[in-house]
Amino acid sequence: MGREFDLINRFFSRAVPSGYLGGGDDCALMPVRPGKRLAVSTDLLVEGRHFFSGVSPETLGHKALAVNLSDLAAMGAAPLGCVLGLAIPAIDDQWLSGFSSGFYALADRSGCPLVGGDTTWSGKITLSVTVFGEVDEDRALRRSAARAGDDIWLTGTLGAPHVALLFLQNALPVAVRSQALCVEPALRQALELPEPPLQFGMRLAGLAHAALDISDGLLQDLGHILKASSCGAVIHYESLPVHPALSGFPEPLLPEAVLSGGDVYQLCFTAPPESREVILDQAAACGVDATRVGYITAQPGQQDVICENGVIVQTTRQGFQHF
């Protein structure tokens, strides 16, 4: 359905003024003071589309903010605050209490205070979260800044949110389902409580070249960097950080989850090889796992995933789509 959204976006892609960055990156940028940019990201989440109707309100509150903070992280921006639009079918104190607890807990930990909002009625729960941050004009991590020779890095791990989603949708093969049942808590946590590496993203500003958050799957999201930067990539499959709960999961589920599984909300970024040591130091200082998984090439259109035996696993840019 991605192509359908391209159809919609045609109507909303007019040029923005000089000093602004419009759509097509993780955040929009606006000039607020000399040398600084206001980074803004917004998401609209609809019950039954973006989250299950019965999901715990605490985790929903957490995730509604996390998926936006992840965009600030991918821009290298420091959070300033957020606003929440909330449309609900009825007033349910327990639900509201849980939702606000989950939301505030992450907002507090992230230094991103909830400063305003709007509440109204709707047949299905609909959430609109907008986050604001600030980043140095010349240090913002834009998708278009990757260069040939850059290392490609990932934070965190891949695959678990995708398997969790299939598990909750009863869409796993029976044999795998029992395997998933044994690690259900870890899978659910990866899907429902993503922890975007905000602090690390801020430290990457000025250190990394390009960055984005993985929401639609590694191949598809990396493809956005490659397209915006007019370059290619080689990924070493065995280097990819697979979530430990997926150990022993069979093919073709595992490579599919790792390469194309979405809902990850960790960063994919590129940086010059001379920054390797400082990147690992900064990651350690932030308690983040950073893994080098490949490199950027000068060949636009190239997106090779190579196994140790030299076989190219998959070269499409297709990834998981939300819709």
Add this chain to the structure above:
Amino acid sequence: MGREFDLINRFFSRAVPSGYLGGGDDCALMPVRPGKRLAVSTDLLVEGRHFFSGVSPETLGHKALAVNLSDLAAMGAAPLGCVLGLAIPAIDDQWLSGFSSGFYALADRSGCPLVGGDTTWSGKITLSVTVFGEVDEDRALRRSAARAGDDIWLTGTLGAPHVALLFLQNALPVAVRSQALCVEPALRQALELPEPPLQFGMRLAGLAHAALDISDGLLQDLGHILKASSCGAVIHYESLPVHPALSGFPEPLLPEAVLSGGDVYQLCFTAPPESREVILDQAAACGVDATRVGYITAQPGQQDVICENGVIVQTTRQGFQHF
């Protein structure tokens, strides 16, 4: 239903950090640079709740932005940009083209570029608009800044959006309906194409004391200023700027529309008497009608509307409610 929303807001009213202004005013304020505040306002609009299902997409695009710009105007903030969340049931090129035209036309005229957004599916059209602006820290027009002795001013006119809404809902008495039919275009324009006085709002910053935009009706909205400022008000009914299309409309419809009719998106502000001349000059320079309609008293709880014969028309703070 206002009381029900108070119930919801309990869950989202935690304190914000020093230098921030949280909920309860037209915009939230965040520190972005010394002496400056980032002003942010967000609205969630749901089909069938905030707008009729068949409304023209051009006017919907205009109004979705206008109701937020009106909050910037009421804060005295200069627009920086906006983001749009759009959930729709299906892709309709004609609808999207009309909606984006109406939205962009007002955004362009207001110097408030659309910088980003999110699109998704929903059974009913749901719009989330967030606007950003900037205002001097010590010149922001807060609801709490009214002082006894201030004049009370209004921009634009009152009443027409309320009568238009009743007309479109087929809720006008038959006799009045034919009268409304004669001025339908003017009524619809007042309801569907509000023009918030952004430029004038920016000039009021530092000149006026308190301000807000009239969305729920003069009495209810003025009541917010009085409560926040711990003072009272006397309004001269005959001074109120009634929309010309309502000339000759009967009681009790007319005073109800004028005093309690919502959806106006014009400003109510207070300013010291010595600023009268400069306020009128600034209004003229902006092509805005500004009318002095009463004064602020030192008596909290007082909200008298006085006719020429001295009769108090109405003293409740109840106004039109959206829900």
